[in-house]
Amino acid sequence: MPIVLARVDDRLIHGQVVIGWGQHLRATRIVLVDDAVAGDPEEQALYRLAAPPGLAVEFATTADAGARAAAWASEAPRTILLTGDIATMAAVRRAAPAAVPRINLGGVHHRPGRRERLRYVFLSDEEAATLAALAAEGAEVTAQDVPSASPLPLSAFG
Numbered sequence: 001m002p003i004v005l006a007r008v009d010d011r012l013i014h015g016q017v018v019i020g021w022g023q024h025l026r027a028t029r030i031v032l033v034d035d036a037v038a039g040d041p042e043e044q045a046l047y048r049l050a051a052p053p054g055l056a057v058e059f060a061t062t063a064d065a066g067a068r069a070a071a072w073a074s075e076a077p078r079t080i081l082l083t084g085d086i087a088t089m090a091a092v093r094r095a096a097p098a099a100v101p102r103i104n105l106g107g108v109h110h111r112p113g114r115r116e117r118l119r120y121v122f123l124s125d126e127e128a129a130t131l132a133a134l135a136a137e138g139a140e141v142t143a144q145d146v147p148s149a150s151p152l153p154l155s156a157f158g
Contacts, residue, residue: 009084021080025078031082033060066096069095093139106120117143131158141153141154
């Protein structure tokens with residue numbers, strides 16, 4: 001089964017991801033890609049608490065995710081691939097483009113150097129350029145905060 005959602009959301013695992021997206025897509029696994037969390041068992045335990053029973057949670061470094069994404073895309077679990085930032089998702093996409101054909105931006109919140117592109121997506125010029133490059137490489141980049149909303153193409157907010 002393919003990766004059913006590759007999402008950038010800086011809140012990582014939270015209610016909107018597990019309830020909104022997870023239930024809508026009938027996900028059975030979340031793979032959280034974050035170098036710091038992948039090395040911190042205590043943080044992993046906290047993120048596992050946010051997932052309901054029946055939703056497996058795995059953790060991977062950026063390098064591991066790039067190497068394993070093709071396998072995840074061919075395995076039975078319906079997988080949400082989740083990163084907290086655009087750079088991490090870009091690295092995974094570039095390592096395994098066939099496994100990550102689409103990138104969904106969800107909660108990418110305000111930080112210094114970012115400006116509002118949508119009410120739930122704030123990007124720096126560098127992040128916008130990274131997304132444009134991914135789109136030029138063939139990735140479908142959209143923003144969609146919840147499953148019931150229409151996905152917006154990069155051209156609408158990039």
